[in-house]
Amino acid sequence: MQLALAPLQTYTDYHFRNAHIAIFKGVDKFYAPYLKLNNDGTIKNAPKIDILPENNPRINIIPQLMACSEQEFFTMSDYIEDLGYSEVNWNMGCPYPMVTNRNLGAGILNKPSDLFKLFDTIFPKLKIGLGVKMRMGLESTAEILEILPRLNDYPLTEIIIHARYAKQLYNGGCDHERFMECISLTNHSLTYNGDITTNEEFDFLRTKFSTVQSWMIGRGAMVNPGLFEEIKFGTIDSxxxxxxxxxxxxxxxxxxxxxxxxxxxxxxxxxxxxxxxxxxxxxxxxxxxxxxxxxxxxxxxxxxxxxxxxx
Known part of the structure; x- marks a missing residue:
């Protein structure tokens, strides 16, 4: 079983990652909040600093980026590669309208032809591993049913699915039945993300999705940073x-x-x-x-x- 801390903008930066690993146990992988670009096409400074190896000395970290063009993608992935990382995660899950309206984050999920055109231009030039973190769609969880099988054609390292569609933001429940459909549609390593807030909730999901071995926790770990220990080791502090x-x-x-x-x-x-x-x-x-x-x-x-x- 693999447990990962989700990339939450402004929260799970290297300050939090280093503090967490010093006090709590149980996290196997940390995902850094996504790199983003200035208007002039350069990478914003704060997320660049966040993933510097010297700021993450004891952490198994996967950097993340968010792009809607080949040029944007390689501006950030080349920087990540130059720092010595062997893998990057592509954010296709950010649900906020200011992002999705620019075809970024989950905004590309209802445009599969654009998405796969990007993949076709990027993968032949890619020198490091690439995984994706995605919502199930922009306006409906049904959108993933078209996208997910076609992702089998690409050598992704993993697919992380937050079990909501983007326009829900974080409202309403996760669509567990749709996630169950997703399990049979992909050949890739699949990670579940969404509303893991207690050990009891995790046990319910682990039983329901018995073949899933990788789990990502975000807001639940911000409320209770000891949640990873509770899940992995059964440790509940007084x-x-x-x-x-x-x-x-x-x-x-x-x-x-x-x-x-x-x-x-x-x-x-x-x-x-x-x-x-x-x-x-x-x-x-x-x-x-x-x-x-x-x-x-x-x-x-x-x-x-x-x-x-x-x-």
């Missing part, structure tokens, strides 16, 4: 132990952010965004997050966390 781990995670994150950027306001903003998720796993999380949200300095935020988590 309340005090878990709270101590969250405090250590927060300290790692804060130190990493301040080492990267001495602007304390930057660290404060990032930590507030992390704790919007992390607080959800605690019985007094609403009260804690109200305090965190009102903090005017990173020291004040840390003091609130120590009061709630350690006292």
């Amino acid at each position: 309340g005090d132990v878990y709270r101590n781990k969250l405090m250590l995670l927060s300290e790692h994150l804060t130190n990493s952010l301040l080492n990267c950027n001495p602007d304390r306001g930057y660290a404060l903003s990032k930590m507030k965004s992390y704790w919007e998720y992390l607080s959800e796993s605690l019985s007094d999380g609403n009260q804690l997050y109200r305090k965190v949200k009102k903090a005017k300095d990173i020291t004040e935020l840390t003091d609130h966390l120590q009061y709630f988590l350690l006292d």
